[in-house]
Amino acid sequence: MTQVILDSKAVNKAINEIAKEIVKKNKDISELAFIGIHTKGVFIAQRLLEETAKLLKANPEHIPFGTIDITLYRDDLDDFGSDMPVIKDTIIPFDISQKNIILVDDVLYTGRTVRAALDILTDFGRPKCIQLAVLVDKGFRELPIEANYVGVKYESKENIKVECVEIEKEDKVILLK
Numbered sequence: 713m714t715q716v717i718l719d720s721k722a723v724n725k726a727i728n729e730i731a732k733e734i735v736k737k738n739k740d741i742s743e744l745a746f747i748g749i750h751t752k753g754v755f756i757a758q759r760l761l762e763e764t765a766k767l768l769k770a771n772p773e774h775i776p777f778g779t780i781d782i783t784l785y786r787d788d789l790d791d792f793g794s795d796m797p798v799i800k801d802t803i804i805p806f807d808i809s810q811k812n813i814i815l816v817d818d819v820l821y822t823g824r825t826v827r828a829a830l831d832i833l834t835d836f837g838r839p840k841c842i843q844l845a846v847l848v849d850k851g852f853r854e855l856p857i858e859a860n861y862v863g864v865k866y867e868s869k870e871n872i873k874v875e876c877v878e879i880e881k882e883d884k885v886i887l888l889k
Contacts (some may be wrong), residue, residue: 717866718885720877723847725758726863730845732764738812741768743840744778745811749829750800754779755876756847757816764814768867776811778804785828813839818874820846820862823855837886846883848872 718726738744744764748757758777759857765772781800817831826844833842843860851867864885871888 714883715766715887716739717848717872718864720723720883721849721861723885726847727759728763728856730847730861730863731760731767733844734760734764734814734845735767736816737843737860738764741765741775741885743810743812744814745778745808745880746814746816747778747780747804747829747833747847748816749815749825750779750781751879752818752847752874753816756760756818756845758812760814760816760845761823776806778802778806780804780815780832782825782828782832783858785831786824792826801863802832806839808839809837813842814845815842818846818870819848819850819880820857820859821831821846821854821872826857827886834835847874848865879888 744755746761748754761775761777762772765775779802781802783797783799817825845861846859849859849861849862849865850872852869868887873886873888875882875884877883
């Protein structure tokens with residue numbers, strides 16, 4: 713059984729609102745860069761970059777973009793046994809130093825994925841700052857990590873799934889019961 717938390721229209725509205733907040737806090741486009749956490753965070757990051765560029769009247773190709781796979785930085789790899797997750801590419805084709813990194817994920821829950829992503833970023837250098845954007849904050853953190861930009865807060869210990877048009881052919885956020 714599922715419950716729709718955000719439909720396609722609400723997902724787009726949330727992304728637009730997050731982009732507006734990013735613009736408010738980041739006036740200098742030359743310092744801005746987006747990095748999405750695989751998998752759904754990459755799609756959301758790309759949309760945020762495009763919407764932010766539109767609001768700043770800038771070419772989105774002039775804003776650096778990268779992707780992070782946190783698999784090898786997970787603190788629970790031993791729990792997978794022989795069912796190792798598929799490793800995707802981490803691609804950061806720019807110098808992160810002196811950049812305001814907008815780190816993007818689909819759902820913020822325990823904070824462990826973000827912690828792993830922060831570890832990766834420090835392997836690439838020292839950015840000016842890292843700001844976290846998430847489509848859904850479901851609460852119940854295990855680590856002291858909070859998002860700077862949140863599309864919707866929906867506290868639940870139930871599984872929340874973000875569906876993206878790039879994979880599932882439709883944008884929506886659903887609660888799996």
